[in-house]
Amino acid sequence: MKYSKATNYALHTILYLIAHAPDRAIGVQQLAGHQKVSPTYLSKILTKLVKAGLIESASGANGGYRLKGKIEDISVLDIIHAVEGTASLFDCHNDDDRCVIRQAMRAAEDEMEEFLKNTKMADLAKKAVAAK
Amino acid sequence: MKYSKATNYALHTILYLIAHAPDRAIGVQQLAGHQKVSPTYLSKILTKLVKAGLIESASGANGGYRLKGKIEDISVLDIIHAVEGTASLFDCHNDDDRCVIRQAMRAAEDEMEEFLKNTKMADLAKKAVAAK
DNA sequence: GCGTGATTACTCGGATACAAGATGTCCGAGTTTGAGCGG
DNA sequence: CCGCTCAAACTCGGACATCTTGTATCCGAGTAATCACGC
Numbered sequence: 445m446k447y448s449k450a451t452n453y454a455l456h457t458i459l460y461l462i463a464h465a466p467d468r469a470i471g472v473q474q475l476a477g478h479q480k481v482s483p484t485y486l487s488k489i490l491t492k493l494v495k496a497g498l499i500e501s502a503s504g505a506n507g508g509y510r511l512k513g514k515i516e517d518i519s520v521l522d523i524i525h526a527v528e529g530t531a532s533l534f535d536c537h538n539d540d541d542r543c544v545i546r547q548a549m550r551a552a553e554d555e556m557e558e559f560l561k562n563t564k565m566a567d568l569a570k571k572a573v574a575a576k
Numbered sequence: 577m578k579y580s581k582a583t584n585y586a587l588h589t590i591l592y593l594i595a596h597a598p599d600r601a602i603g604v605q606q607l608a609g610h611q612k613v614s615p616t617y618l619s620k621i622l623t624k625l626v627k628a629g630l631i632e633s634a635s636g637a638n639g640g641y642r643l644k645g646k647i648e649d650i651s652v653l654d655i656i657h658a659v660e661g662t663a664s665l666f667d668c669h670n671d672d673d674r675c676v677i678r679q680a681m682r683a684a685e686d687e688m689e690e691f692l693k694n695t696k697m698a699d700l701a702k703k704a705v706a707a708k
Numbered sequence: 709g710c711g712t713g714a715t716t717a718c719t720c721g722g723a724t725a726c727a728a729g730a731t732g733t734c735c736g737a738g739t740t741t742g743a744g745c746g747g
Numbered sequence: 748c749c750g751c752t753c754a755a756a757c758t759c760g761g762a763c764a765t766c767t768t769g770t771a772t773c774c775g776a777g778t779a780a781t782c783a784c785g786c
Contacts, residue, residue, distance in 0.1 A: 445579055445583075445660045445665065446577065446663075446667075447666045448577060448768090448770085449669055449769080449770070450769075450770080451577075451666075452666070452667075452669050452677075453669075455677045459677060471717085471718070471719090472718085472719075480670075482771065482772070484771075484773080485770070487719070487720075488720095488771090491719095491721085501720080502719080502778095502779085503718065503720080503777075504717075504718055504777090504778045504779025505716070505717045505778085505780040505781070506717080506718075506779080507717080507718045507719055507778080507780090508718080508719080509719090520677075520680055520681075520684075528577045531578075533578055534579045534583075535578075535584075536584065537581055537584050537585075537611070537612075538612075542707060544700045544703045544704045544707070545587045545588065545591065545652075545700060548692075548695050548700060549652070549692075551691065551695075552652075552688045552691040552692045555687050555688050555691045556684045556685065556687050558687075559683065559684040559687045560680075560684045563680050563684070568676045568677060569676075571676045575676070580729095580730060580731085581730080582731080603756085603758090604757085605757090613732090614732065616732080616733065616734080617731070617733080619759075619760095620731095620732090620760090623758095633759080634740085634757085634758080635738075635739045635740060635758050636738090636739045636740025636741060636757055636758075637739085637740055637741040637742070637755070638740075638741065638742095638756080638757075639739080639757045639758055640757080640758080
């Protein structure tokens, strides 16, 4: 039970894009350089973000990844869902919808997701700058 | 990023003990029978709960597992921590304590844990009975 | 100067390799209960 | 009837085997900008 490194990379990448290049594309090699990840692997992760509509990719020379629309609205939850999937964290192994444990776990999960949904990446970017 | 089946088994076992045998020991075979798990595997999981002080084991004939003290206080979080460990769900790969992403994730996690800490197994047991 | 083709710098996607953790099984060892047996 | 022994029913713990998932790499294909060359 841990968040994957992929989620970590994705979050940092978005944060970097918002802070350093809100309106232009940046190559995956440069993005990977800041995080000590292999460019090919990061590319694979970012593809998920593209499919989720959070960013867009530009092929060819001077290509790369760029934020796509409504920057202020990207929440931490959006990124997590794009990378980890939207499946629930807890599944009762006997598929009982009325299982009280399952209900409790779902409620706890919703609590966390609500928090992450209200935490916008743009705010974190500002916070990071202010802390420096 | 998912809760393990082991956590699932542990939660259901505790729930069963509270509902059916708050004061006596029940053999692992009987406990496993209700959940379609192999007794040996369930035993391995329950050992973690014993080490966490939530239940105690009795060796020998008529042995098994029994709830240990203060039944009303066992929370869902206690069990999860016993099985999954208490480590944080999110670790920033560059070990930066001031990482804003890490801070946000920890805060969200705390939100969920607070909820799970306030959800007592005894209450879930009552709820399960009432729903029947 | 201008179009055309080659070169270069990229991303994309699939296939594959590798590692770690979750899941599950097996077996020997220790422990308690209870039955059986002999005095 | 008492006490001893022994077998049965348990849990405990470690050592494996297996399966899934996360992590990472490699390579061929496609794409866009740029450069070189010839007209």
